[in-house]
Amino acid sequence: MKNAEFFIDYSRCIGCEACVQACGECDTHRGVSMIHLETIARRESVQTAPQICMHCEDPICAQVCPADAIKKTPDGVVQSSLKPRCIGCSNCVMSCPFGVPKYQIDIDQMMKCDMCYDRSSVGKKPMCATVCPSGALTYTTMQDIQRTRRGIPINEWKFGGEVVHTKVYVMVPPEVERVDINLVQIANTDAALPRDPYDVALMLENA
Amino acid sequence: MKKDIRNIARASGSDTMHATTWGLLATAALIGGILVGSRGLRYFDPALVSYAGATLFAAFGLGYRFSMWLRRPPTRLYWFRGWEIFLQPHRFFGNLAHLFEIVWSNIVLQRFIGRRSRMRWTAHWFLAWGCLMAAAITFPLSFGWLHFETLRSSQQIYRAFLFGIPIVQFPVHSIVAELMFNALDIAAVMVLIGVFAALWRRGRDHGAMAVQQFADDLMPLILLFAISITGLFLTASTHLMQGLHYTFLSQLHAITVIITLLYLPFGKFFHIFQRPAQLGVDFYKRAGVEGEQAVCIRCGSMYGSRMHMDDLKRVQAALNINYQLANDTHYQDVCPPCRRKNLALIQDNMWKSTASES
Numbered sequence A: 001m002k003n004a005e006f007f008i009d010y011s012r013c014i015g016c017e018a019c020v021q022a023c024g025e026c027d028t029h030r031g032v033s034m035i036h037l038e039t040i041a042r043r044e045s046v047q048t049a050p051q052i053c054m055h056c057e058d059p060i061c062a063q064v065c066p067a068d069a070i071k072k073t074p075d076g077v078v079q080s081s082l083k084p085r086c087i088g089c090s091n092c093v094m095s096c097p098f099g100v101p102k103y104q105i106d107i108d109q110m111m112k113c114d115m116c117y118d119r120s121s122v123g124k125k126p127m128c129a130t131v132c133p134s135g136a137l138t139y140t141t142m143q144d145i146q147r148t149r150r151g152i153p154i155n156e157w158k159f160g161g162e163v164v165h166t167k168v169y170v171m172v173p174p175e176v177e178r179v180d181i182n183l184v185q186i187a188n189t190d191a192a193l194p195r196d197p198y199d200v201a202l203m204l205e206n207a
Numbered sequence B: 001m002k003k004d005i006r007n008i009a010r011a012s013g014s015d016t017m018h019a020t021t022w023g024l025l026a027t028a029a030l031i032g033g034i035l036v037g038s039r040g041l042r043y044f045d046p047a048l049v050s051y052a053g054a055t056l057f058a059a060f061g062l063g064y065r066f067s068m069w070l071r072r073p074p075t076r077l078y079w080f081r082g083w084e085i086f087l088q089p090h091r092f093f094g095n096l097a098h099l100f101e102i103v104w105s106n107i108v109l110q111r112f113i114g115r116r117s118r119m120r121w122t123a124h125w126f127l128a129w130g131c132l133m134a135a136a137i138t139f140p141l142s143f144g145w146l147h148f149e150t151l152r153s154s155q156q157i158y159r160a161f162l163f164g165i166p167i168v169q170f171p172v173h174s175i176v177a178e179l180m181f182n183a184l185d186i187a188a189v190m191v192l193i194g195v196f197a198a199l200w201r202r203g204r205d206h207g208a209m210a211v212q213q214f215a216d217d218l219m220p221l222i223l224l225f226a227i228s229i230t231g232l233f234l235t236a237s238t239h240l241m242q243g244l245h246y247t248f249l250s251q252l253h254a255i256t257v258i259i260t261l262l263y264l265p266f267g268k269f270f271h272i273f274q275r276p277a278q279l280g281v282d283f284y285k286r287a288g289v290e291g292e293q294a295v296c297i298r299c300g301s302m303y304g305s306r307m308h309m310d311d312l313k314r315v316q317a318a319l320n321i322n323y324q325l326a327n328d329t330h331y332q333d334v335c336p337p338c339r340r341k342n343l344a345l346i347q348d349n350m351w352k353s354t355a356s357e358s
Ligand code: SF4
Pocket: A052, A053, A054, A055, A056, A059, A060, A061, A062, A078, A095, A096, A097, A098, A099, A100, A101, A112
């Protein structure tokens, strides 16, 4: 697919985990799923949300890497760590504003979503976008997304004082120009709610 | 805290000036080493001068690149913290023991590569040890640090000299002599095994094929193949073909070695110098586990060491990354799962507020 972009719409996710399974099928990280599928506020709702790498224009993960192990290809895809270089320090894991890289303890290295580079570099859809039934993860052209969706795709974020531009877009209401993360929403986290030892949802969350 | 006034992640002065100085210092140190080790060039073999020259260039390149690399804020921070933690008096002996352990497992046996795949391990282990063995012989030879002589009293006994000092002697026709004089051939065969194993893997692994790059991944294999095969041709020419084309072959071999030496500081081979320097991260992590843990301001769970989060704030400050949030909190104090949940909540709330307005 020519000129295709990746669009993420957290609110469409139905938690089916198809993306999680498909991700592990990718040849560049065979058997290891790179997608994060979060339950958001388990005691209150069944909401879930997927997180893939947003492929930042100036990736913070690469900036904070002491081994210079994270590289961006000319087509803007931020690759997983270079195996001869990565020393498993987790700087990238702890600094990525989207919480993307995963530290793999068995191989003492970081691995992350590389937009299924074996597929997307030859015009195929990444695995997750191929299987997502709800359109939370979509890989298509800009025209197509504008034609079929209610909101608009944007790729500008602000984390405190840090403005981040990403290759991957997020769907937002038409009047929004940038996703501003200035306050972290604490009210409905488990830590803020009274403890309930018989809360099954909480047990699942911590399992 | 004193450390906050002078952020150790931030380097001062000009990068190029510092790197050039370190490059020149490395070259000067090697020149000094060659002069002293070859006893004022007495044992320096002029036939090997081109190798020594290329090595001097490589020394400059390595000094330059290493220094440039250490000027990157995250590298710089780990470098200093790693030494600081390693040299702490109450940890020192434990650290020393741990150092032996990780050198044995990570460098000698390279177990961490085996965990990724057996084929990768086979390729890397043979390549690494073939190259290291060859380097351990050829560098001292070309610097005049190592040379061989027959005894004056007997042509049948060889003597090896290191820095002009006799270290060992052995009969010309002995297993030791055979091993010694064929060590480079053994190394070449090891490298070839590694090259073929690497090519086999790279030719079959779809993932590797998608991300590999010629200059970074295939070029080093081609260079090592060229060095090894021309080296083996030299032996074949001497022993099997009465010295046929020896001069041409030795020039060809020299060219392959010199190109590799010139490539050493800039390409994939730089990781040989990078990785050992980063053993410090292992000590950093151990100290982190023993120390205070960071607690996420959103969910209250522990997600890493306090030292790591504070150091990351220093690295971010040196890189001009500003994660300070509005209500005097810092995004670095939010754990990665909470960052993801928070993003989804914010996007969801945008839609909710639009819906309530309309
Ligand atoms: S989303 Fe995170 S992991 Fe992906 S490129 Fe940006 S900083 Fe790196």
